[in-house]
Amino acid sequence: MAKVTIDGTEVEVQEGINIVEAAKAADVHVPHFCYHPSLSVVGQCRMCLVEVEGMPKLQAGCSTTVKDGMKIHVYNEKVDKARKGQMEFLLINHPLDCPICDKAGECPLQDYAFNYGSVESRYGEFKRTYPGMDRTSIGPHVVQNMNRCIHCTRCIRFTQEITGTSELAFFKRGAATEVGVFPDTPLDNWMSACVTDVCPTGALTTREFRFENRVWNLDSTESVCNGCDVGCNIFIGHRNGQVFRYRPRVNPEVNDHWLCDYGRFSYERYETDRVVVPKVRTDDYLGISTWGEALDAIETALRGASVTVIASANMTNEEAFLAGKLFGEHLKAKIELTVDPIGPIRMKSRTEWLEGMQGAPNYRGVAAVLGVASQNPAAPSFKITSSDVVYICDAEFSEKAKDPAFIAELRKAKTLIVHAWDATHPLAEAADILLPATTAAEKEGTWTNLQGRVQRIHQAFAPKGQAVADLEIFRRVGAKLFPQAAEFRSADAFDIFKQLRATVPAIQNAPMMEESAAGAW
Ligand code: SF4
Ligand code: SF4
Ligand code: FES
Known part of the structure; x- marks a missing residue:
C-alpha cells in the first residue's frame, strides 16, 4: 500500500x-x-x-x-491553466452542437468546457469539418458524427481490446485524422453499442436512442438486464412510464462497464399493446372483468382440480417463493419450469468472460426456490392433457408459448389461466382467465445470475392500468383460496427476501452485490 x-x-x-x-x-x-x-x-x-x-x-x-x-x-492555479489551454485546443474545432447533440447533459467535453473553456475564441479561421461524416451509420446500431470527435481512441481501443474485432481505426493524418471503419467491415459486433458509452463526446450515438429524449428529462433506475442469465447491471432510462434506454451500471464482477447489444435494446419488446385489465372467458368470449370476478373464476376452477403450473425463469426469487407456497404447499400442484437456450452471449467482467446461455434471467433462482431443478432445463416433460387447469405464471416463459401447436395442446385443459403483460401475445388470446401482469421494469425483487449472484431489480415506474406484479397476483389468488394462510397477507418483496435469505441455501450463501456496494438489501 x-x-x-x-x-x-x-x-x-x-x-x-x-x-x-x-x-x-x-x-x-x-x-x-x-x-x-x-x-x-x-x-x-x-x-x-x-x-x-x-x-x-x-x-x-x-x-x-x-x-x-x-x-x-x-x-491549483498551475494545473488549472494547463487544463484551460488543453480545452482551448480541443474546442478550436469542436462544433457548437450541444443544443442538438444527444450527449449533451452527460458529456464530459461539455462539462469540462463549462469548467475550463473560454467564452471567447482566439482563433478566427473556420472550424475543421468532415464533410459528409456528420451522420454516418457505421454499423447497425451506431451513428457517427466525426465533427464532434476529439480523437481520444477509446472507441478504437474498445474494439481492439474488449471485443477483439478491430472494426475501428484512425485514417488519414494530422488535423485530417478521422475515426472510421474499414471498407465492407461495419461496426457490427455483439457489443458494438458500448462504443457510444465510452465515447466522451456526441461523436458516437445509438440509432435507437438518437433524438428520442433529452437525457436530463429521463429518470434513472438501477436494475438488471433480463436478456440472459449473465444478469448485467443496468440503469433503466425512463419517462412517464416508458423505457427509453438501458445503460450499463458498472459491476466489475459481472458486466464491468459493458452490455451486449441484444440486452441493451431488449427494452424495445415493451413497446407493445399492454394487458391492462383482467379478462374471463364466458360462452367462448374473453371479456373484461374486475379483479374480483377473475379471482372468483380462479377459485371455481382451482378448487378440487388437478393443476399443472408452468413457472417462468423470468420470475423473481420472491415470486417463486409465493408461487411455491400457493401451488406446491397448498394446492399440491405439479410445477414445471423451463428456459429457452440461447447464445452463448459472451460478456466480459473485469477479470473473466461469462457466457449467457439461457434466454431468461433467473432459472437458477426459481429452480432453487421451487426445488424443481431438472437435468435439462430446456426440455421439461409437460403432461398437460391430464390436468383440469393449466396455470401459466408468465406468458413469456418460452418462445414455444407462441407456437400454435403448443397452444392447442394447452387448450386441452378445462381452464387455462395466464399472467401476461403483452396483449399481442398468442396466449393472451388463448387464455380462459387472463391476469394483467407487469414487465420487469415495473417490479421489485431479486434474480440469481449464472454465477449464483443474487441481484436486485427495482421498480422504475408504476404498472399500467390494473396490472400488478406476479408477486401480488400470487398473493391475491392465495388470499382468495386460503384466507387463513399468513403467507398471503403481504406481498412485500423485502419481507419475502428476508425469509428466503434465512431458509434457501442457494440464496443464504449467495454473494450480494448491493450489500457490499450500498449497504442495501
Ligand atoms: S471515442 Fe468518440 S471522441 Fe474518442 S476517438 Fe472515438 S469517436 Fe472520437
Ligand atoms: S449479456 Fe445477457 S444480461 Fe448482459 S446485456 Fe446481454 S442479454 Fe443482458
Ligand atoms: S492523457 Fe490522461 S486521460 Fe488522456
Whole structure:
C-alpha cells in the first residue's frame, strides 16, 4: 500500500495504481478523456495533467503511478491553466452542437468546457469539418458524427481490446485524422453499442436512442438486464412510464462497464399493446372483468382440480417463493419450469468472460426456490392433457408459448389461466382467465445470475392500468383460496427476501452485490 496526499487529503491506496484512480479514494475527480479504467492507458489527451511535488513538469494522471509519500495537486492555479489551454485546443474545432447533440447533459467535453473553456475564441479561421461524416451509420446500431470527435481512441481501443474485432481505426493524418471503419467491415459486433458509452463526446450515438429524449428529462433506475442469465447491471432510462434506454451500471464482477447489444435494446419488446385489465372467458368470449370476478373464476376452477403450473425463469426469487407456497404447499400442484437456450452471449467482467446461455434471467433462482431443478432445463416433460387447469405464471416463459401447436395442446385443459403483460401475445388470446401482469421494469425483487449472484431489480415506474406484479397476483389468488394462510397477507418483496435469505441455501450463501456496494438489501 502507498500513502499519498491528494489536494491535502492523505489516503492509503494500492501501490502502482495511477493518479486518476488514487484520487477517487480522496473523493477528488481528475478530469480526463482518453483514460478508461477498463482499457489500456495511452496518455494522449493531456486533460488529466496534475502537479506532483518534486517533479519539474505537470504529469499525466492516467499514466503516472502512485508511490508512497507522493504529494499530488489536482486543483491549483498551475494545473488549472494547463487544463484551460488543453480545452482551448480541443474546442478550436469542436462544433457548437450541444443544443442538438444527444450527449449533451452527460458529456464530459461539455462539462469540462463549462469548467475550463473560454467564452471567447482566439482563433478566427473556420472550424475543421468532415464533410459528409456528420451522420454516418457505421454499423447497425451506431451513428457517427466525426465533427464532434476529439480523437481520444477509446472507441478504437474498445474494439481492439474488449471485443477483439478491430472494426475501428484512425485514417488519414494530422488535423485530417478521422475515426472510421474499414471498407465492407461495419461496426457490427455483439457489443458494438458500448462504443457510444465510452465515447466522451456526441461523436458516437445509438440509432435507437438518437433524438428520442433529452437525457436530463429521463429518470434513472438501477436494475438488471433480463436478456440472459449473465444478469448485467443496468440503469433503466425512463419517462412517464416508458423505457427509453438501458445503460450499463458498472459491476466489475459481472458486466464491468459493458452490455451486449441484444440486452441493451431488449427494452424495445415493451413497446407493445399492454394487458391492462383482467379478462374471463364466458360462452367462448374473453371479456373484461374486475379483479374480483377473475379471482372468483380462479377459485371455481382451482378448487378440487388437478393443476399443472408452468413457472417462468423470468420470475423473481420472491415470486417463486409465493408461487411455491400457493401451488406446491397448498394446492399440491405439479410445477414445471423451463428456459429457452440461447447464445452463448459472451460478456466480459473485469477479470473473466461469462457466457449467457439461457434466454431468461433467473432459472437458477426459481429452480432453487421451487426445488424443481431438472437435468435439462430446456426440455421439461409437460403432461398437460391430464390436468383440469393449466396455470401459466408468465406468458413469456418460452418462445414455444407462441407456437400454435403448443397452444392447442394447452387448450386441452378445462381452464387455462395466464399472467401476461403483452396483449399481442398468442396466449393472451388463448387464455380462459387472463391476469394483467407487469414487465420487469415495473417490479421489485431479486434474480440469481449464472454465477449464483443474487441481484436486485427495482421498480422504475408504476404498472399500467390494473396490472400488478406476479408477486401480488400470487398473493391475491392465495388470499382468495386460503384466507387463513399468513403467507398471503403481504406481498412485500423485502419481507419475502428476508425469509428466503434465512431458509434457501442457494440464496443464504449467495454473494450480494448491493450489500457490499450500498449497504442495501
Ligand atoms: S469517436 Fe468518440 S471515442 Fe472515438 S476517438 Fe472520437 S471522441 Fe474518442
Ligand atoms: S449479456 Fe445477457 S444480461 Fe448482459 S446485456 Fe446481454 S442479454 Fe443482458
Ligand atoms: S486521460 Fe490522461 S492523457 Fe488522456
